Amino acid sequence: MTTQTLPEQGAAPYIAAVDLGSNSFHMVIARVVKGDIQLLHREKQKVQLAEGLNEELVLSEEAIERGLNVLRQFADTLQPFAPQSVRVIATYTLRRAKNSATFLRRAKTLFPFPIEVISGQEEARFIYQGVAHFEHFNGRRLVIDIGGGSTEFAIGEAAQPLRLSSRNMGCVSYGKSHFSQGKISARRFNRAIIQAEQELEPIVSSFRAAGWQQVVGTSGTIKTIRDIIQGFGWSNGPVDLTHLLRLQSYLLKFEHCQQLDLPGLTEDRKLLLCSGLSILIAAFQMLQIEQLVYIDAALREGVLYEMSDRMQHLDIREQTMQSLVTRYDIDQAQAGRVRATALALFEHVKDSWHLGEEEALLLGFAATVFEIGLHINSSGVQKHSAYILQNANLPGFNQEQQNLLACLVRFHRRKIRADEIPYFSLYDLPVVINLLVLLRLAVLLNQKRRDDFLPLFSAQAAVQQLQLQLPPSWLQQQSVLTADLVQEQKTLKKIAFKLDIPALQDLLNHVNPQLETDG
Known part of the structure; x- marks a missing residue:
């Protein structure tokens, strides 16, 4: 397939799936016609990535170079494609290799599409979906x-x-x-x-x-x-x-x-x-x-069909979240309040922080299941919640998305241990911190677990800072929340993030003009 055969505006959308397997790298290009997939072009390159994985699970430089060389070729073919039209899945070898982050970092410099490392069960699910849709x-x-x-x-x-x-x-x-x-x-x-x-x-x-x-x-x-x-x-x-x-x-x-x-x-x-x-x-x-x-038919065909479903706003991840809500008997009313507040804050700051639809989805998912750990114990709920999300089978989520959910939920309250935030290839650290701040504020502002509690609010954002506008008269009536917001300012300051709440500053200055806060 050449760039000359790509669709014009208004034509059926072209999509591509890339499978970074342990033996070969595959690329399939298709178009979606009335909800069905028409396969147009296939490429296969033998890489034998697994051949370069030693007993210590370290991927050799030679194997890394073989993989990168093929990605260069694929990048040329995929040059006309928008990022959202291409999905790249990595399987066993990059799932197991201790230095897979090295491969992913180097791949970023020459291959403009995000590489998703998926779990073995997720790989099996894609393979099954490919077969089920094919015949x-x-x-x-x-x-x-x-x-x-x-x-x-x-x-x-x-x-x-x-x-x-x-x-x-x-x-x-x-x-x-x-x-x-x-x-x-x-x-x-x-x-x-x-x-x-x-x-x-x-x-x-x-x-x-x-x-x-x-x-x-x-x-x-x-x-x-x-x-x-x-x-x-x-x-x-x-x-x-x-x-x-x-x-x-x-x-x-x-x-x-x-x-x-x-x-x-x-x-x-x-x-x-x-x-x-x-x-x-x-x-x-x-x-x-x-x-x-x-x-x-196999994994890459399964990926194509799931891409087609998402284009029709049928996201299996929504089903996965609902399954967790049911299985762990999550308080849906509280999850709904926190999710609504988090997404309302998101709307105020998304342009300043350059956040998109995918980040909104993941923030909403984290807000939906942040209390999943109550199923184990209310003490240390954030740790229990993170453990469940880290180790559960979550259909539709790649490993980094699953790790991000676990990370957001792990630090949705109490201290933030910056050294325990994992490295993400798909998400820059500022994005992770920004989503974490939004979730923490949403949880904090809904601590009374009431539908009629929160007033109208607004927010503005800049690099490593957020200003939250709350009604002064309302905040005066919330002594516990006031103390918690002061503590939140101190917590966020330790990770070089500034939370500014003018109404809180005015209130504290009124109570004690000599008092200084971190706001």
Whole structure:
């Protein structure tokens, strides 16, 4: 696809999904026509990012450079696209690498689109959504996707996933640990299969209890295995365990992967075949799979469909928040008050602080669930709330969005420990601080948990400061709130933020003209 083929004003919108996988980087460009996705262009570049991940989970400089070089190429293709029309998802290797922040910082300098690192369960959800939208099926199905560093499993009905799991086993990582330098032997196969079975053990009971009527395989590893089996004429349709074991026996005739010359096996897949086959055999045996069909849709297609949904204002994150509200019996009335106040403050300051729709959504979400930790204990509620949000499965949220929610809720009251605010690739520190200030003020101003408590107010903002206008006559009647606002000024001053409340200053000066505040 070239820039000449991009749509004119008023035409169906073009969108792109980029999948930074552990083996390959993929890019898919599509357009949305009447709510449906038309795929227009695909690019795939072998990167083998997982190959550069050592035992200490540090990504090598060579692997980082391979990834950055491909991003440069993708950036050229995506040059005409607006940022909101492109979604970039990073999976296992950047999820696990201790120095992933280094990769993300360097990527920012040459790739103008934000990179979202997602959890394994979120990866499985996207894969399931890609399959569910690609081909309708009446009944429950199990979806398996063997990637370079992890393998995802999902069970669902129609568009609704019911079980999601990501296991730390992939064709690149297992190739490196079990079939090093491309060597093939029965012992290597047995060792790889046993380790994969051990990795699957924790999910076997749950998945088998859920049950399914169809098993679907996706992506390159399973496609290659299917193509080889069909190329040999062993099957013209589904793959079963006898086909997989027959292929294993055939491969044991060789001593090295480079000797393989099989129908459907490309050069770049030779070193990954044995490891991918071992994982698939283990899955068949542990989950008692009878047969599997291949569908040519996966994570990136799932991302495209979710982008289309958001364009139609159908955001799965809203469903996720409502699910948390119900599950943890959150006080919806108080959450509504805090959310309304936070978003009202946001409207006053968004232009000065250059905040957009995404920041408003995340602030609203944080206000919705800031008291989720009451489910554990009212003492230290902010810590309990942050723990739940940090560790819960939150469909629709990438890792940084989930970390930001946890961070905002963690410091919505009491001290702000600046050294505990995590590094964010997608959000600059001033943005995090500004959202935190808005949430803290919204919580503080609604401490009486009453609908008729707050008067009309306004706010103005500048860099690292906010001025809050409250009616002096109203503030005079709020002795506890007055003391809390004075303390809030002191707390924010410690992180170099100035909170100015003229009515508070006037009130304190009237009570004691010699008194100085931090306002």
